[in-house]
Amino acid sequence: MIEIENVRKSFGSLEVLKGIDLTVQKGEVVTIIGGSGSGKSTLLTCINGLEPIDSGRITVDGTEVHAKSTDLNKLRRKIGIVFQQFNAFPHLTVLENVMLAQVKVLKRPKAEAEAEAVKQLNHVGLGDKLKVYPSRLSGGQQQRMAIARALAMSPDYMLFDEVTSALDPQLVGEVLDTLRMLAREGMTMICVTHEMKFAREVSDRVAFFHKGVMAEIAPPDQLFGAPRDPELQKFLSATH
Amino acid sequence: MFDTALTAADFAFLARGAGMTIVVTLISVIAGTILGIVFGVFRYQVGPIWAAPLTFVLDVFRSIPLLIQLVLANAFLGTILRLNMSGFTVACIILSLYTAAFCAEIVRGGIEAVPMTTRRAARSLGMTWGQDMRSIVLPLATRVALPSWIGLALGVMKDSALVYIVQVTELLKSTQILITRLQEPLLLLMICGAFYFVISFPLARFGGYLEKRWSND
Numbered sequence: 001m002i003e004i005e006n007v008r009k010s011f012g013s014l015e016v017l018k019g020i021d022l023t024v025q026k027g028e029v030v031t032i033i034g035g036s037g038s039g040k041s042t043l044l045t046c047i048n049g050l051e052p053i054d055s056g057r058i059t060v061d062g063t064e065v066h067a068k069s070t071d072l073n074k075l076r077r078k079i080g081i082v083f084q085q086f087n088a089f090p091h092l093t094v095l096e097n098v099m100l101a102q103v104k105v106l107k108r109p110k111a112e113a114e115a116e117a118v119k120q121l122n123h124v125g126l127g128d129k130l131k132v133y134p135s136r137l138s139g140g141q142q143q144r145m146a147i148a149r150a151l152a153m154s155p156d157y158m159l160f161d162e163v164t165s166a167l168d169p170q171l172v173g174e175v176l177d178t179l180r181m182l183a184r185e186g187m188t189m190i191c192v193t194h195e196m197k198f199a200r201e202v203s204d205r206v207a208f209f210h211k212g213v214m215a216e217i218a219p220p221d222q223l224f225g226a227p228r229d230p231e232l233q234k235f236l237s238a239t240h
Numbered sequence: 241m242f243d244t245a246l247t248a249a250d251f252a253f254l255a256r257g258a259g260m261t262i263v264v265t266l267i268s269v270i271a272g273t274i275l276g277i278v279f280g281v282f283r284y285q286v287g288p289i290w291a292a293p294l295t296f297v298l299d300v301f302r303s304i305p306l307l308i309q310l311v312l313a314n315a316f317l318g319t320i321l322r323l324n325m326s327g328f329t330v331a332c333i334i335l336s337l338y339t340a341a342f343c344a345e346i347v348r349g350g351i352e353a354v355p356m357t358t359r360r361a362a363r364s365l366g367m368t369w370g371q372d373m374r375s376i377v378l379p380l381a382t383r384v385a386l387p388s389w390i391g392l393a394l395g396v397m398k399d400s401a402l403v404y405i406v407q408v409t410e411l412l413k414s415t416q417i418l419i420t421r422l423q424e425p426l427l428l429l430m431i432c433g434a435f436y437f438v439i440s441f442p443l444a445r446f447g448g449y450l451e452k453r454w455s456n457d
Contacts, residue, residue, distance in 0.1 A: 048364055050360060050363065050364060073363075073366045073367070073368050074366070076363070076364055076365065076366040077366040080364075080365075081364045083357060083360070083361065085355075085357045087355075087357050087358050087360070087361030088358075089358065089361075089362070089375075089376055089380075090358075090380070091379045091380055091383070091454070100365075100375060101362075101365035101366060101367055104367055104371045104375060105365060105366040105367055105371070106366075146361070149365065150365070153365060153366065
């Protein structure tokens with residue numbers, strides 16, 4: 001369970017998170033929508049401790065992320081994250097990309113790491129690209145590789161930060177299909193996304209962020225069907 | 241046409257000079273590179289303000305002509321500190337620091353060329369700072385820094401000719417000795433140049449080979 005309590009965060013004088021409260025249960029899929037600069041991506045990087053917070057508390061399975069005593073490297077093993085930019089390690093093959101952290105962080109034997117990497121790459125449809133370097137992959141394939149790389153760590157939670165935003169339109173579908181598949185399999189996910197149709201389909205709950213505040217959170221039918229927040233109404237009419 | 245007084249013994253004398261050039265260069269490039277990596281990582285890691293004293297010292301080594309550094313260091317270490325160091329030791333120390341000063345900049349540039357987002361991805365997989373440095377930054381920065389580093393190593397090899405000033409008889413000094421005796425400057429300089437080329441060529445080609453190999457990915 002991920003519990004976010006009254007989290008505030010500023011970059012300089014700009015407050016990007018103004019007291020966020022959100023609890024995500026095991027097995028739940030929560031998507032976060034909202035305009036750019038609404039703080040939704042920042043929240044994700046706070047959850048796995050890549051960004052510090054100014055006040056409030058984030059706990060993952062009872063471990064407080066920003067406590068001094070928390071071993072972040074250990075905590076991050078159970079929280080996978082995939083970013084907007086394709087963050088392939090360009091000097092490693094696709095297979096090696098997915099094996100590296102398993103061997104270094106989880107200390108898995110090479111053979112076991114390789115088997116897991118092959119399994120995950122097959123899972124995301126890259127089983128035929130094992131020996132290829134990332135520069136030979138399309139954006140969509142690189143993004144699916146990044147998903148496989150995160151999944152190979154056997155995380156309990158997956159965070160997706162606008163993973164389709166940097167993709168050519170015709171490549172968005174393949175990545176969203178991968179996310180849909182994970183959602184069906186019961187992975188606990190928080191997805192920041194601009195894909196409204198996708199959010200509506202996969203989410204248990206959808207949260208709307210506006211200027212650092214979670215203005216509304218509801219099951220998708222309710223949030224898209226009968227939005228109450230006036231900013232959300234504006235946002236939806238502009239994106240539809 | 242090739243009527244020369246150059247004997248096999250003279251040729252061996254030149255080869256010994258070339259050997260000295262290789263030894264001084266090897267020691268300086270290896271020690272200078274190790275130091276340069278330490279300095280470069282330190283500078284990158286602590287930021288410009290805390291690294292300012294180190295940056296200043298490195299700038300001194302980069303700015304003052306090597307010849308002056310050698311003479312001053314020799315005088316300082318020998319006459320003032322009264323350390324009984326051979327010219328060879330002084331030459332290696334100064335040339336190493338000179339190499340390190342340039343290498344530190346190359347290393348820092350290499351590290352900065354690794355995208356922050358790539359490093360973030362590594363850390364988000366639970367990799368520690370050290371694992372990120374070894375598995376991601378080191379290989380990627382090396383690819384960026386290699387051409388400059390090869391240039392530095394070749395430059396140091398040629399600059400090592402200046403260590404004659406602290407009584408180290410390397411290739412160029414050996415050549416000069418023979419020129420004085422035989423009065424055949426053109427032939428001897430051609431041979432000397434050929435020696436330098438033979439020493440440099442493998443390194444330059446090795447760099448080219450690595451670049452080509454790495455360009456696959």
